[in-house]
Amino acid sequence: MNKVFLSCAEAVADVPDGAVIMIGGFGGAGGMPQCLIQALREQGAKNLTIISNTGGLAGFGALSGSVTITHNVLIESGQVRKVVASFPVSASPSRPNAFEVLYRQGKVELELVPQGTLAERIRAGGAGIPAFYTPTGVGTAVAQGKETRVFYGQECVLEHALKADYAFLRANRADTTGNLAYKGTSRNFSPLMATAARVTVAEVDEILESGCIDPEVVATPGIYVKRLVKR
Amino acid sequence: MNKVFLSCAEAVADVPDGAVIMIGGFGGAGGMPQCLIQALREQGAKNLTIISNTGGLAGFGALSGSVTITHNVLIESGQVRKVVASFPVSASPSRPNAFEVLYRQGKVELELVPQGTLAERIRAGGAGIPAFYTPTGVGTAVAQGKETRVFYGQECVLEHALKADYAFLRANRADTTGNLAYKGTSRNFSPLMATAARVTVAEVDEILESGCIDPEVVATPGIYVKRLVKR
Amino acid sequence: MPERLNREAIAMRVAKELPDGAYVNLGIGIPTLVSQFVPEGRTVAYHSENGLLRYGPLAAPGQEDIDLINAGGQFLLPVPGMAFFNSAEAFAMIRGGHIDVTVLGAFQVSERGDLANWMLSSRGVGNIGGAMDLAAGAKRVIVAMEHTDPLGNPKIVRECSYPLTGQHCVSLIITDVAVIEVGAAGLRLREIAPGWTPEAIQEITEPRLAVADNVKEITL
Amino acid sequence: MPERLNREAIAMRVAKELPDGAYVNLGIGIPTLVSQFVPEGRTVAYHSENGLLRYGPLAAPGQEDIDLINAGGQFLLPVPGMAFFNSAEAFAMIRGGHIDVTVLGAFQVSERGDLANWMLSSRGVGNIGGAMDLAAGAKRVIVAMEHTDPLGNPKIVRECSYPLTGQHCVSLIITDVAVIEVGAAGLRLREIAPGWTPEAIQEITEPRLAVADNVKEITL
Numbered sequence: 069m070n071k072v073f074l075s076c077a078e079a080v081a082d083v084p085d086g087a088v089i090m091i092g093g094f095g096g097a098g099g100m101p102q103c104l105i106q107a108l109r110e111q112g113a114k115n116l117t118i119i120s121n122t123g124g125l126a127g128f129g130a131l132s133g134s135v136t137i138t139h140n141v142l143i144e145s146g147q148v149r150k151v152v153a154s155f156p157v158s159a160s161p162s163r164p165n166a167f168e169v170l171y172r173q174g175k176v177e178l179e180l181v182p183q184g185t186l187a188e189r190i191r192a193g194g195a196g197i198p199a200f201y202t203p204t205g206v207g208t209a210v211a212q213g214k215e216t217r218v219f220y221g222q223e224c225v226l227e228h229a230l231k232a233d234y235a236f237l238r239a240n241r242a243d244t245t246g247n248l249a250y251k252g253t254s255r256n257f258s259p260l261m262a263t264a265a266r267v268t269v270a271e272v273d274e275i276l277e278s279g280c281i282d283p284e285v286v287a288t289p290g291i292y293v294k295r296l297v298k299r
Numbered sequence: 300m301n302k303v304f305l306s307c308a309e310a311v312a313d314v315p316d317g318a319v320i321m322i323g324g325f326g327g328a329g330g331m332p333q334c335l336i337q338a339l340r341e342q343g344a345k346n347l348t349i350i351s352n353t354g355g356l357a358g359f360g361a362l363s364g365s366v367t368i369t370h371n372v373l374i375e376s377g378q379v380r381k382v383v384a385s386f387p388v389s390a391s392p393s394r395p396n397a398f399e400v401l402y403r404q405g406k407v408e409l410e411l412v413p414q415g416t417l418a419e420r421i422r423a424g425g426a427g428i429p430a431f432y433t434p435t436g437v438g439t440a441v442a443q444g445k446e447t448r449v450f451y452g453q454e455c456v457l458e459h460a461l462k463a464d465y466a467f468l469r470a471n472r473a474d475t476t477g478n479l480a481y482k483g484t485s486r487n488f489s490p491l492m493a494t495a496a497r498v499t500v501a502e503v504d505e506i507l508e509s510g511c512i513d514p515e516v517v518a519t520p521g522i523y524v525k526r527l528v529k530r
Numbered sequence: 531m532p533e534r535l536n537r538e539a540i541a542m543r544v545a546k547e548l549p550d551g552a553y554v555n556l557g558i559g560i561p562t563l564v565s566q567f568v569p570e571g572r573t574v575a576y577h578s579e580n581g582l583l584r585y586g587p588l589a590a591p592g593q594e595d596i597d598l599i600n601a602g603g604q605f606l607l608p609v610p611g612m613a614f615f616n617s618a619e620a621f622a623m624i625r626g627g628h629i630d631v632t633v634l635g636a637f638q639v640s641e642r643g644d645l646a647n648w649m650l651s652s653r654g655v656g657n658i659g660g661a662m663d664l665a666a667g668a669k670r671v672i673v674a675m676e677h678t679d680p681l682g683n684p685k686i687v688r689e690c691s692y693p694l695t696g697q698h699c700v701s702l703i704i705t706d707v708a709v710i711e712v713g714a715a716g717l718r719l720r721e722i723a724p725g726w727t728p729e730a731i732q733e734i735t736e737p738r739l740a741v742a743d744n745v746k747e748i749t750l
Numbered sequence: 751m752p753e754r755l756n757r758e759a760i761a762m763r764v765a766k767e768l769p770d771g772a773y774v775n776l777g778i779g780i781p782t783l784v785s786q787f788v789p790e791g792r793t794v795a796y797h798s799e800n801g802l803l804r805y806g807p808l809a810a811p812g813q814e815d816i817d818l819i820n821a822g823g824q825f826l827l828p829v830p831g832m833a834f835f836n837s838a839e840a841f842a843m844i845r846g847g848h849i850d851v852t853v854l855g856a857f858q859v860s861e862r863g864d865l866a867n868w869m870l871s872s873r874g875v876g877n878i879g880g881a882m883d884l885a886a887g888a889k890r891v892i893v894a895m896e897h898t899d900p901l902g903n904p905k906i907v908r909e910c911s912y913p914l915t916g917q918h919c920v921s922l923i924i925t926d927v928a929v930i931e932v933g934a935a936g937l938r939l940r941e942i943a944p945g946w947t948p949e950a951i952q953e954i955t956e957p958r959l960a961v962a963d964n965v966k967e968i969t970l
Contacts, residue, residue, distance in 0.1 A: 069573060071548060089435075093826075094800045094819070094821070095823065096816065096823050097816040098816040098817045098818075098819060099817075113817050122839075124892065127956075128823045129816065129819045129823035129825070130823075131814055131816065132811070136583075137820065140412070154877070154878050154879050154880070155877040155878070155879045156875065156877065157873075157875055157876065158881035159778075159871075159877070161873050168875060171875060172874075172875075175829070178875070180878060181838070181878070181879040182876065182878050182879075182882035182883050183799060183879050183882075183883060184461070184837075184840075184841030184845055184880060184882075184883030184887075185841075185883070186783075186837075187836075187837035187838040187841050188838055188845075189840065190429070190838075191622075191838040192431070192782060193752055194622060194624075194626045195419070195618075195621075195622035195624070195625055195626045195760050196433070196434065196624075196625030196626040196627060196630075196667055197419070197432065197433060197625070198424070198434075198450035198451060198453070198455055199431070199432050199450060199455075200428050200430070200431035200432070201428065201429050201430050201431070202427070202428060202845065202886075203427065203429075203543035203845070203886045203887070204845060204882050204883045204886045204887065205882045205886070206334050206855075206886070206916075206917065207864075207914060207916070208880065208882060208913065208914045208915065209913050210878070217863075219429035219430060219459075220429060222429070222637030223954055224429055225878075225956075226428075228450075238727060240817075243611060244611075245575070245584065245611040245612060247613050247800065248516075249515065250834075251515075251817040252514075252515075252815070252817035252818045252834055252860050253798070253800045253801050253816045253817060253818055253819050253820075253834065254816070255801050255835065255836050256837045257836070257837045257852060258834060258836070258839075259836045260837060260838050262621060263626060264626075265629070270773075276477050277610070278611035279608045279609075279610025279611055280610075282479070282516075283483075283608075283612040283613050283614050284481075284483075284516050284518075284614055285515050285516055286614070286615075287515075287836065289583045289609065289613035289619075289623075289877070290575070290583070290584075290613065291553050291575070291583055291626065291628050293578070293622060293935070300770060300771030301626070320741045325599070325601070325603075325617075326594040327578045327596065327599065328604055329596040329597045329598075329599060330597075335591060337673060346618075357592050358604035360596065360605070361598045361603075362596065363696065365589070383662075384660050385657070385659050385660070386657040386658070386659045387655065387657065388653075388655055388657060389658065390657070392650075392653050400958075403560055403654075405654075409655070411658060412658070413658050413659075413660070413661075413662035414577070414579060414658065414659050414660040414663060414665075415617075415620075415621030415624060415660060415662075415663030416619035416662075416663070416905060417617075418618040418620070419621065419625075421617055421618075422618040422842075424846075425842060425846045425848075426838075426841075426842035426845055426846045427842070427845030427846040427847060427887055428845070433666075434625070434666045434667070435666045435667065436661045436662045436666070437624060437696075437697065438644075438667070438694055438697035439662060439693065439694045439695065439696065439697075440693050440694075441658070441662065446643065446699075446745075446791050447598065454921060459628075460633045471597075474831060475831075476795070476804065476831040478831060478833050480598040481614075483582075483595070483597035483598045483614055484578070484581050484582050484597060484598055485597045486614055486615065486616050487580050487581050487616060487617045487620075488617045488714070489615070489616070490616045491616055491617060491618050494687050494842060494846060494848070496541050496735065500573050507634055509829070509830045509831035510566070510829075510830025510831055510832075511830075513632050513834050514828075514832040515834055516832050517833035517834070517835075519840075520803045520833035520835060520843075521795070521803070521804075521831065521833065521850065522795070522797070522803055522848050528573060
């Protein structure tokens with residue numbers, strides 16, 4: 069059961085038009101699967117749904133002088149039909165990202181989700197929990213049209229699990245069984261997305277022999293990872 | 300904000316009669332807060348509700364010749380009114396544990412919960428999720444009287460969060476900010492229970508200076524831990 | 531009556547059902563024996579619901595570590611590629627459909643694949659442990675058991691009389707005399723132990739068994 | 751008109767609200783400035799919703815590490831006692847009521863403590879990020895903002911006209927001219943900036959302010 073792919077191109081080759089893809093990372097360079105995204109841009113699949121914390125930002129958390137490739141490039145190229153995110157647009161209205169421009173033109177849809185609800189819905193998708201109640205968002209636009217219910221005196225809204233065809237992640241290192249370890253704040257959504265996709269693809273700095281990651285540090289056990297590629 | 304207590308007796312001194320207490324560990328020696336349990340037995344609080352994987356077993360996962368103190372001793376001493384567990388009785392009917400004996404006498408109540416539902420209900424309690432749907436247990440005794448609902452063609456049962464007044468855990472090591480690290484399979488329920496109790500008390504092998512646990516290995520961040528005691 | 535397979539032989543037959551690369555959870559009893567019989571050339575990763583993925587063989591006396599046990603409380607040896615996690619994560623793997631196969635013991639299995647394995651009605655109280663989660667969540671549930679109970683009563687029944695662990699969850703039943711598939715149309719006898727006939731197996735089975743065209747002898 | 755406090759001064763006043771040992775999440779903008787003004791002798795642990803508990807000051811140019819940022823995308827320095835975790839865990843801390851105080855910016859706050867801080871209606875699309883979770887989950891929500899918008903309109907209003915972040919969630923409003931408590935009976939003016947009168951503050955505040963008996967000057 070070899071999980072190691074030799075190139076990002078090979079690892080994303082079978083992504084079909086219409087696929088639902090989770091993309092890890094918080095927004096900036098840390099945790100962003102830049103090589104897989106670039107490969108998917110070149111591969112050209114269309115009508116994609118992207119589930120990610122942001123709608124694709126260019127300069128978030130960027131080192132000065134560096135360029136981070138994010139799903140922004142997939143939106144620019146017109147490959148994306150729908151975005152599910154908590155932070156879809158740039159912080160500054162005067163510098164709209166590709167998502168905002170296309171959204172205003174009606175060329176891309178948005179499902180806006182509070183960040184904690186987004187994380188929990190992805191976790192639920194991976195954990196076989198079809199739906200849960202949360203107090204987040206009650207009385208706001210994100211609860212419109214959703215079922216609400218009072219528990220212990222607190223009004224809550226019913227939220228449903230999110231799943232995907234693919235998850236693209238960046239981790240710090242992997243072993244050949246697919247175990248992943250992350251670094252610092254670059255963990256964020258990736259371990260959750262790894263559980264919620266049919267095919268999880270991890271772009272990593274190093275692929276080590278089985279047993280070279282401390283079993284206490286593994287944040288994504290190999291059961292969730294189908295493909296590994298060294299960036 | 301000193302979290303370090305000098306003795307288990309001091310760390311459990313304020314447990315009132317009627318308290319709801321989560322007890323970590325899977326059943327045997329690993330992860331079982333043996334010193335805190337012993338201290339609670341001596342402290343004498345009554346009418347307790349114990350939430351734990353088992354109903355208190357004596358010899359589970361025991362090294363030959365060793366004795367493991369479990370909440371079995373609190374049940375024997377009549378301090379427990381109710382047990383919430385997935386594995387309440389001994390594997391062998393011919394050697395009933397204290398729980399089974401008292402249960403047959405009507406002296407202790409049982410809420411029997413599938414193990415994964417127990418873990419998820421405790422996690423939900425700590426994560427502010429009041430209730431969730433799960434396919435586990437549908438059509439069985441544990442779903443009786445509970446609301447069910449079909450999601451994506453699969454019947455699911457609504458389960459509610461569990462919370463507690465205290466959580467008693469054993470971890471491998473702590474730092475003075477309350478960060479905890481566990482060893483191997485002794486992690487199990489403890490990181491979940493740490494999040495779901497008003498007062499979490501950890502019995503640890505070592506208390507280190509802040510910064511002496513790799514931040515990637517911390518499985519219970521210090522925000523969840525109120526009291527530390529070296530065993 | 532012809533001979534029945536012993537527990538090890540049942541486990542050997544089960545082991546052939548585990549595909550290369552599968553993630554597998556083994557229940558207590560006969561299922562625990564399965565890991566030692568996996569055919570050469572196949573790598574199977576074992577999951578234990580107390581928070582462990584991949585583990586080695588049982589530890590011999592003197593090698594035990596209280597921090598490395600399986601869900602049955604047995605001491606294990608470490609193995610490269612292990613990962614540890616908490617119980618919520620362990621059951622997320624099960625409930626989320628990430629476990630390819632679970633092998634469970636049973637008191638009874640119904641013709642619709644209902645499973646009863648957590649409580650003998652006579653005891654009045656029992657242990658569920660992870661069985662209901664495994665029954666509901668694993669992609670494939672294989673039951674490994676004796677074909678009849680100690681009194682000779684069928685354990686494969688029309689309706690379970692013992693409390694259920696899960697509904698319509700069992701895919702395959704491997705006993706000491708037969709391999710039986712559970713399908714939408716009911717039970718189908720696929721393999722029989724040496725010396726047994728389909729008729730003899732039907733006699734100790736409550737629901738009607740359809741006999742597969744290519745029914746064959748169990749080989750190990 | 752008398753002078754207003756600058757952003758740093760607002761942050762200094764907010765800092766006095768953070769008790770020793772508190773776990774605190776700071777939003778983007780003025781709230782981010784709060785950490786540098788915590789009174790001596792108090793230890794506050796900061797939480798960042800991208801998966802971090804406890805962090806040091808901002809990293810200077812040349813010290814940046816892409817794997818150590820806050821939720822605003824700023825680079826941080828490490829500090830002893832840090833812990834890293836995933837986003838579900840980060841929000842379990844928030845939603846589960848483990849964060850003692852969050853300090854957030856706002857476009858508007860209503861007299862019932864409704865908060866609007868995620869979208870200017872004119873833009874038509876906006877970022878929620880972690881704000882709704884913090885509004886619903888933190889034990890105490892403090893708003894730090896200018897008292898009026900750039901056009902001089904009150905930001906403390908009877909009903910928010912901008913889309914809501916949360917209902918009845920704000921406990922305390924700290925602006926460049928006042929400290930105002932949100933209670934069941936409405937808003938209560940507790941402190942005023944030097945040179946200001948309760949009347950002058952009422953004039954730039956839409957709902958009626960009750961004036962505390964012991965109303966006093968803001969000190970930093």
